Amino acid sequence: DTAVSQTPKYLVTQMGNDKSIKCEQNLGHDTMYWYKQDSKKFLKIMFSYNNKELIINETVPNRFSPKSPDKAHLNLHINSLELGDSAVYFCASSQGTSGSQFFGPGTRLTVL
Amino acid sequence: DQQVKQNSPSLSVQEGRISILNCDYTNSMFDYFLWYKKYPAEGPTFLISISSIKDKNEDGRFTVFLNKSAKHLSLHIVPSQPGDSAVYFCAAKGAQKLVFGQGTRLTINP
Numbered sequence: 001d002t003a004v005s006q007t008p009k010y011l012v013t014q015m016g017n018d019k020s021i022k023c024e025q026n027l028g029h030d031t032m033y034w035y036k037q038d039s040k041k042f043l044k045i046m047f048s049y050n051n052k053e054l055i056i057n058e059t060v061p062n063r064f065s066p067k068s069p070d071k072a073h074l075n076l077h078i079n080s081l082e083l084g085d086s087a088v089y090f091c092a093s094s095q096g097t098s099g100s101q102f103f104g105p106g107t108r109l110t111v112l
Numbered sequence: 113d114q115q116v117k118q119n120s121p122s123l124s125v126q127e128g129r130i131s132i133l134n135c136d137y138t139n140s141m142f143d144y145f146l147w148y149k150k151y152p153a154e155g156p157t158f159l160i161s162i163s164s165i166k167d168k169n170e171d172g173r174f175t176v177f178l179n180k181s182a183k184h185l186s187l188h189i190v191p192s193q194p195g196d197s198a199v200y201f202c203a204a205k206g207a208q209k210l211v212f213g214q215g216t217r218l219t220i221n222p
Binding site: 045 | 146148153154155156157158161199201208209210211212214215
């Protein structure tokens with residue numbers, strides 16, 4: 001009965017590779033998000049989708065491409081991985097943009 | 113630019129006493145403020161929120177106070193319990209997104 005799930009939980013890869021992280025929510029929410037928590041522990045929003053439509057795109061490199069096949073899923077594809085991409089990535093969802101968001105358990109990405 | 117700041121990286125409180133976590137913000141356009149709790153290897157969990165038109169919101173042991181003139185909010189936990197040991201994030205909502213502080217690690221000592 002997990003509300004927001006992410007796969008994989010851990011991802012270790014080499015520089016230059018392409019990888020994807022998947023997110024699914026079973027809460028029936030309209031809005032989904034991707035956040036990055038860097039080494040300084042700041043949680044920063046990357047993208048937000050409302051009903052499969054991109055509504056927030058922070059200054060994220062083009063190598064990051066979110067895809068929302070339906071409103072329950074928001075996947076994150078990263079091309080040409082760099083060392084600085086190492087971080088924990090969190091998916092979240094909310095009903096509309098009311099503020100109260102439900103987070104997934106996070107995916108720890110390590111780029112070697 | 114850090115719009116939401118939690119200046120105390122850590123706080124240690126004795127079980128049964130009050131825990132007070134603080135947060136400052138710079139953007140007067142934020143319309144909601146939220147507190148999240150995070151355990152290791154888990155995602156943040158929503159705790160409590162407050163609208164910018166209110167100055168206090170209470171939910172059980174948790175109370176959030178908002179001082180708009182000082183651009184300051186605080187989370188009071190009373191009485192503190194061992195299970196409250198976690199990292200607490202303050203967040204502010206504006207322009208359809210949340211801006212988070214860097215977190216305060218709260219440790220409750222028996």
